[in-house]
Amino acid sequence: MLLIIGDSHKQHLSWLTQLDGGALYDCCNMAIACISSGRTTPRSYQGAAQKLGVGAEVVRSGIEALVELFLQSHKGALSDIDFTDSVAALGFGGDAAAALLAAFNKHQVELRRLLSELRLDVPHYADLEWRHDVTVASRMLRHQVEPTTLLRLQTAQRGERLPSITLQTDPVNLLHLTRSLEMALEEVKTPHCRRIMRHIK
């Protein structure tokens, strides 16, 4: 599967096709740094512009085009062959294509981590602690024997732990909760779910 790239995007990438492997690799690192920090660095663009003999604005648009190229490639989960073919179609020769692929593969994990922070994330389960207690008395009632289970549910969102939630339940509801969630877990192994997961790829 090849990347589909718009004309203005191709234009911004065009001057990069004339660079050698080393210079192109440096530009890739600048693009990754731009993705990681979320900011552009005009000073480094000016430095690169002087070194490469082009305008700072050209460098900036080229780096941003590389950013877009990497993000689209990661989004489409391109294989090495597909990535190489896509960049070859843009005019990147053997060494240049190899440099781009090397930079892309080196930073795949980082890209995945960054994009996962941007994705839609609801609070998800992180941990559960439990404790069994017997209530023997309270201010309002003495001579009690009430078994209770205290639960501390830890959730997280975008890599950060949220304040833990303290909950309580009794033996009957604990059993009901366990059984219901066990049934939920069984559901993913059913033929219906397996069929859907097999067909949507």
Add this chain to the structure above:
Amino acid sequence: MELSSNIQEGLQVAGDFTFIPDSFFNIIVDFVCKSIVDLQDQTSFLEEAAAKGINVALVKQAYGSLLTLFLEAAKHDADASNLAGLLEDCKFPSDRIAKVTEIFVLHKPRIRSELSRTANCPPHIVDVAWRLDYCIKDNYLDKVNEPVYTIDLKTEKPGEPGLHNVQFSCTVEQLQDLVWKLKDATKCLEKIAQV
């Protein structure tokens, strides 16, 4: 079980037929039980007292003292004999003692049940709802292809009406971890129950 001097005075008023006639005493005791069990302020009997020419202030005092007596006796899990002893000390006649202890013993489980719910505790889980989704793609990744569970724990808090939700999502592995921990807790509970 100890009662303050004010309550003991009130009980003496309640037991005295010159202040509270026999016919009206039964009405007061019935209203005491209704107040606790139905959790509603029952004051219509005061109008009835006024209509019958009974001193409303004394009726209120008797009602308040009997209410306190029932709540304290239920709180301390008192039985009929404890209650009878206390009422004798407050100079209650034997027929009224019999009436009060009979009604108390009848309503004690219900009163204790209401008292146990009047406590400060964390949200109590009463039910769970779950949903299994298969995430195909999102705007950052063309292919996600992961099953995702959304779990909704329904909780009750004493003193607050209705149910509240605690919602979170989890992957299959996270749900396996959660279920494993809950099964561990239930096994431990079963062992304790067998001891």
